[in-house]
Amino acid sequence: MEQKKELPKFAVLQLSGCSGCEVSLLNAQEWIEDFDLVYMPLVVSSHKIPEDVEVLLVTGGVRTDEDIHNLAKGASRAKKVIAVGTCALSGGVAQVSETHPARDTYMLSSHRLRLPDMLPHAYPIDRFVPVDIYLPGCPPTPQLFMTALTNSENAKIASIVCQECGRQKLQDMRPTSITGMRSGVVLPDICLVNQGYVCVGTSTRGGCGALCTRPGHPCVGCRGPANPYLNKEPEFVLDNLRRVFTRMTDIPEGEINAVLESPWLSLFLDQFTDYTQDDSLPLRTKEKMI
Ligand code: SF4
Numbered sequence: 402m403e404q405k406k407e408l409p410k411f412a413v414l415q416l417s418g419c420s421g422c423e424v425s426l427l428n429a430q431e432w433i434e435d436f437d438l439v440y441m442p443l444v445v446s447s448h449k450i451p452e453d454v455e456v457l458l459v460t461g462g463v464r465t466d467e468d469i470h471n472l473a474k475g476a477s478r479a480k481k482v483i484a485v486g487t488c489a490l491s492g493g494v495a496q497v498s499e500t501h502p503a504r505d506t507y508m509l510s511s512h513r514l515r516l517p518d519m520l521p522h523a524y525p526i527d528r529f530v531p532v533d534i535y536l537p538g539c540p541p542t543p544q545l546f547m548t549a550l551t552n553s554e555n556a557k558i559a560s561i562v563c564q565e566c567g568r569q570k571l572q573d574m575r576p577t578s579i580t581g582m583r584s585g586v587v588l589p590d591i592c593l594v595n596q597g598y599v600c601v602g603t604s605t606r607g608g609c610g611a612l613c614t615r616p617g618h619p620c621v622g623c624r625g626p627a628n629p630y631l632n633k634e635p636e637f638v639l640d641n642l643r644r645v646f647t648r649m650t651d652i653p654e655g656e657i658n659a660v661l662e663s664p665w666l667s668l669f670l671d672q673f674t675d676y677t678q679d680d681s682l683p684l685r686t687k688e689k690m691i
């Protein structure tokens with residue numbers, strides 16, 4: 402009888418996130434032949450992570466005491482931990498609950514008694530466990546998942562999104578105001594900044610294949626800062642973006658700043674803020690980033 406090949410085991414631990422990362426992983430079907438997915442509550446019926454897991458992918462940020470417990474337990478059973486997605490790298494969408502009025506309502510609810518204790522903040526996972534590889538994105542593309550699982554040491558990632566975008570930056574097309582996404586028309590092949598859209602691809606880590614900008618949606622920076630801005634204050638990224646807009650447009654600086662500092666962009670542009678403000682946290686070196 403033919404002996405069944407022993408495949409490396411991997412597990413997916415979901416903390417406080419939205420399941421978008423899991424869906425993207427499931428779209429990368431190539432790993433099915435090469436890995437044995439032993440734990441992922443969304444699709445695998447198993448109550449615990451086995452002891453001998455090769456790789457643990459962690460999605461979501463650390464928002465509750467239960468997240469801390471599950472993360473520590475999961476990481477202790479795996480040889481390698483990969484932080485997946487903006488939430489695991491920065492706290493992510495769960496940060497929104499810190500400012501949203503829904504949080505007050507939620508905290509007052511009597512149902513809270515049966516729910517895990519909320520931490521004061523949504524934390525990145527490497528505040529609690531060592532991380533071997535970081536895979537930023539919201540969510541990372543299926544191709545990036547494959548790179549993380551099979552080829553993280555030799556990964557060649559475009560340094561910024563513009564390198565993969567293919568839209569041309571023009572010298573003589575200078576918008577004077579921001580184009581609203583709901584009202585604007587997107588011209589093909591021309592850089593979105595030339596068209597007045599606030600695209601932050603010039604400072605954002607590549608590797609996503611410019612999935613958003615190629616069809617005409619401005620980059621919001623979900624892959625986080627490009628290598629030159631790792632472990633630097635978010636102000637470095639913002640300064641670079643301001644320079645791009647001054648060089649390419651005649652849009653008043655105040656208008657640009659208002660968008661760059663808006664909650665929907667700062668969720669991504671500030672995603673490594675904790676790391677620039679707390680010396681005790683591990684440095685995220687470019688060798689560990691995919
Ligand atoms: S990184 Fe994005 S897709 Fe992944 S869990 Fe967080 S919000 Fe969802």
Ligand code: SF4
Pocket residue numbers: 562563564566567568569570591592593594600601602603611614620
């Ligand atoms: S549209 Fe955005 S990503 Fe594409 S070239 Fe322009 S700034 Fe770069």
